[in-house]
Amino acid sequence: TPFGDHLRITAPALLLTLSSSPRPTLAGKLNRGLSVVDTLRILRGDNITDEELFHARILGWTVEWVSSNCPLPRVLFFARETSSHAITRDPIQLQAFFLVADDIMDSSYTRRGQPCWFRKENVGMVAINDGFILESSVYIILKKYFKKTQYYVELLELYHEVTFQTELGQLLDLITAPEDNVDLSRFSPAKHQFIVIFKTAYYSFYLPVALAMLMAGVKNENAYSQARDILIPLGEYFQVQDDYLDCYGAPEVIGKIGTDIQDNKCSWLVNQALVRITPEQRKILDQHYGKKDSKAEAAVKQLYIDIDIESVYKAYEEKSYTEISAMIAKVDESTGVKKEVFTEYMNKIYKRTK
Amino acid sequence: TPFGDHLRITAPALLLTLSSSPRPTLAGKLNRGLSVVDTLRILRGDNITDEELFHARILGWTVEWVSSNCPLPRVLFFARETSSHAITRDPIQLQAFFLVADDIMDSSYTRRGQPCWFRKENVGMVAINDGFILESSVYIILKKYFKKTQYYVELLELYHEVTFQTELGQLLDLITAPEDNVDLSRFSPAKHQFIVIFKTAYYSFYLPVALAMLMAGVKNENAYSQARDILIPLGEYFQVQDDYLDCYGAPEVIGKIGTDIQDNKCSWLVNQALVRITPEQRKILDQHYGKKDSKAEAAVKQLYIDIDIESVYKAYEEKSYTEISAMIAKVDESTGVKKEVFTEYMNKIYKRTK
Ligand SMILES: [Mg+2]
Ligand SMILES: [Mg+2]
Ligand SMILES: [Mg+2]
Ligand SMILES: [Mg+2]
Ligand SMILES: [Mg+2]
Ligand SMILES: [Mg+2]
Numbered sequence: 001t002p003f004g005d006h007l008r009i010t011a012p013a014l015l016l017t018l019s020s021s022p023r024p025t026l027a028g029k030l031n032r033g034l035s036v037v038d039t040l041r042i043l044r045g046d047n048i049t050d051e052e053l054f055h056a057r058i059l060g061w062t063v064e065w066v067s068s069n070c071p072l073p074r075v076l077f078f079a080r081e082t083s084s085h086a087i088t089r090d091p092i093q094l095q096a097f098f099l100v101a102d103d104i105m106d107s108s109y110t111r112r113g114q115p116c117w118f119r120k121e122n123v124g125m126v127a128i129n130d131g132f133i134l135e136s137s138v139y140i141i142l143k144k145y146f147k148k149t150q151y152y153v154e155l156l157e158l159y160h161e162v163t164f165q166t167e168l169g170q171l172l173d174l175i176t177a178p179e180d181n182v183d184l185s186r187f188s189p190a191k192h193q194f195i196v197i198f199k200t201a202y203y204s205f206y207l208p209v210a211l212a213m214l215m216a217g218v219k220n221e222n223a224y225s226q227a228r229d230i231l232i233p234l235g236e237y238f239q240v241q242d243d244y245l246d247c248y249g250a251p252e253v254i255g256k257i258g259t260d261i262q263d264n265k266c267s268w269l270v271n272q273a274l275v276r277i278t279p280e281q282r283k284i285l286d287q288h289y290g291k292k293d294s295k296a297e298a299a300v301k302q303l304y305i306d307i308d309i310e311s312v313y314k315a316y317e318e319k320s321y322t323e324i325s326a327m328i329a330k331v332d333e334s335t336g337v338k339k340e341v342f343t344e345y346m347n348k349i350y351k352r353t354k
Numbered sequence: 355t356p357f358g359d360h361l362r363i364t365a366p367a368l369l370l371t372l373s374s375s376p377r378p379t380l381a382g383k384l385n386r387g388l389s390v391v392d393t394l395r396i397l398r399g400d401n402i403t404d405e406e407l408f409h410a411r412i413l414g415w416t417v418e419w420v421s422s423n424c425p426l427p428r429v430l431f432f433a434r435e436t437s438s439h440a441i442t443r444d445p446i447q448l449q450a451f452f453l454v455a456d457d458i459m460d461s462s463y464t465r466r467g468q469p470c471w472f473r474k475e476n477v478g479m480v481a482i483n484d485g486f487i488l489e490s491s492v493y494i495i496l497k498k499y500f501k502k503t504q505y506y507v508e509l510l511e512l513y514h515e516v517t518f519q520t521e522l523g524q525l526l527d528l529i530t531a532p533e534d535n536v537d538l539s540r541f542s543p544a545k546h547q548f549i550v551i552f553k554t555a556y557y558s559f560y561l562p563v564a565l566a567m568l569m570a571g572v573k574n575e576n577a578y579s580q581a582r583d584i585l586i587p588l589g590e591y592f593q594v595q596d597d598y599l600d601c602y603g604a605p606e607v608i609g610k611i612g613t614d615i616q617d618n619k620c621s622w623l624v625n626q627a628l629v630r631i632t633p634e635q636r637k638i639l640d641q642h643y644g645k646k647d648s649k650a651e652a653a654v655k656q657l658y659i660d661i662d663i664e665s666v667y668k669a670y671e672e673k674s675y676t677e678i679s680a681m682i683a684k685v686d687e688s689t690g691v692k693k694e695v696f697t698e699y700m701n702k703i704y705k706r707t708k
Contacts, residue, residue, distance in 0.1 A: 164490035
């Protein structure tokens with residue numbers, strides 16, 4: 001190819017040449033991708049065919065690939081396998097679409113213990129274009145494997161919609177909490193909720209289920225809105241939990257040491273603190289939040305203890321669980337979706353410690 | 355909106371709030387956007403309806419917006435106007451999709467006399483996400499105005515395809531000619547051709563015509579391949595001309611002072627020189643190309659004179675004109691496309707001085 005060795009260096013775009021490479025290993029939990037397969041199994045039951053599973057795996061990979069750590073040839077490679085291990089869980093160093101760009105915009109140094117893609121030698125800002133290529137590649141895959149399906153247009157529109165929502169969430173996050181300019185007056189629980197819903201919940205929770213529903217032939221608009229009404233709050237809860245674990249999770253269990261306080265993250269914890277603290281405590285927070293300094297971080301953590309933020313979290317968790325359970329109980333299965341899809345998710349997520 | 359004033363600062367994304375703003379003015383020649391309208395007029399002749407023109411203008415804007423200087427609300431704003439001046443030609447300072455990212459990747463400072471979007475205060479790397487949002491917005495427009503058409507899927511696929519081609523061209527350009535690492539051994543006329551075809555010709559030449567063909571109801575695959583076979587070489591010629599004018603155009607006519615030599619650009623001129631020079635001349639070129647230094651630039655320009663590159667260009671221009679004219683003469687109009695579409699393009703482009 002005219003890209004020669006450079007392309008091999010400048011991968012994610014190695015997608016063009018690598019399809020014959022040895023079996024790669026992958027990082028991340030791949031929950032989003034696996035959800036497509038799991039949801040389709042629930043919706044189709046024993047009628048599910050190998051062909052359907054094959055296609056569900058491809059869609060699973062397109063989700064992971066937008067959101068996680070795997071480039072295109074690997075998607076194809078795994079999709080061709082038929083064993084239930086077609087989606088595996090070991091580490092590689094490539095990273096995808098949103099994450100490549102996110103790391104540049106956040107000036108991050110590492111992701112999952114590896115240098116960020118744009119930090120590698122000979123990559124730099126070319127990573128931006130690599131991100132665009134990864135995105136484009138999703139549509140190439142969709143055309144190749146789904147053009148002949150009844151739900152091809154809906155598939156394309158779903159990806160367009162979810163991508164756009166994610167970008168809006170990303171935008172609000174970036175302008176609310178730039179790492180180099182701490183200003184807590186920009187934060188609020190409402191803004192946190194908007195960011196979380198748009199930046200995370202749509203692509204992590206709604207997308208995989210909606211993909212499986214399209215595959216299962218669900219056409220009723222109400223089925224999709226019921227799914228959205230449950231999965232968006234569920235995704236919101238998931239991210240709140242992530243914010244909570246960043247501060248209170250055991251590093252040896254969550255696999256990292258939390259840095260949200262030092263990184264000026266618009267975390268659920270700080271937003272809840274902001275609406276609960278006295279003017280004096282607010283001064284402490286303004287002074288210490290977002291500082292790359294472990295003493296400042298300790299002061300913020302002490303403030304969280306002083307206002308007993310853990311109890312606030314437990315109450316939120318209970319309330320969220322109760323509300324979402326009530327919504328699931330009311331799901332109208334005649335629209336084509338099943339309660340079990342959502343209870344499966346609930347069980348995986350609630351009270352997790354990692 | 356939860357974006358508040360920040361969104362207004364962080365535009366391109368002002369697309370979300372600006373639709374009621376006063377009539378904006380626009381930069382750039384808008385040739386690509388206007389081509390959609392012009393081509394549809396040729397294909398539909400006197401049968402063309404106001405409705406069709408309205409939709410052609412919307413598609414024209416989506417093209418400009420991917421490639422030129424205008425954000426979404428302005429697209430919508432103009433599309434709603436029905437006068438033939440719905441596409442106008444004055445300056446604004448916003449910039450689109452590919453260009454936003456290109457300027458970051460090239461570390462550029464200005465575009466059309468304005469600071470690059472990412473150089474503006476409070477923008478910075480958020481510009482990457484703005485680029486993604488601009489891209490996403492194209493699909494929102496397409497869904498809003500074209501979902502009910504017969505050619506909606508083809509429209510989406512055309513955009514996906516052309517975007518991907520452009521990104522591949524961009525990638526090869528970036529890894530072949532990084533501004534900070536001059537290595538002429540990476541250059542070759544074949545690589546130049548690939549870059550030009552993928553990075554420029556697809557979206558600037560094939561895309562507008564293919565869009566109009568879809569609107570006109572052209573379904574025959576041969577019509578599209580004939581169009582591609584003519585428009586890709588035409589786009590290639592256009593870019594060669596651009597490279598030529600960068601060095602030999604009159605600054606007061608082309609509106610800028612060329613910087614390709616100082617910027618280490620993989621220009622047609624340097625690639626032609628590389629295959630024509632002696633080993634001694636090669637040493638001169640290696641020493642002076644891509645240096646931010648007007649003496650070095652003058653040495654390269656002298657070398658171009660020594661090998662009479664202008665004659666090489668004139669010969670290329672003649673050959674290109676003859677070959678493309680011959681292809682146009684052979685166009686099979688029964689497929690649904692018309693020769694006039696291509697002769698119009700030829701007449702606008704050949705022997706242009708700006
Ligand atoms: Mg980040
Ligand atoms: Mg981020
Ligand atoms: Mg976190
Ligand atoms: Mg540039
Ligand atoms: Mg460039
Ligand atoms: Mg030029």
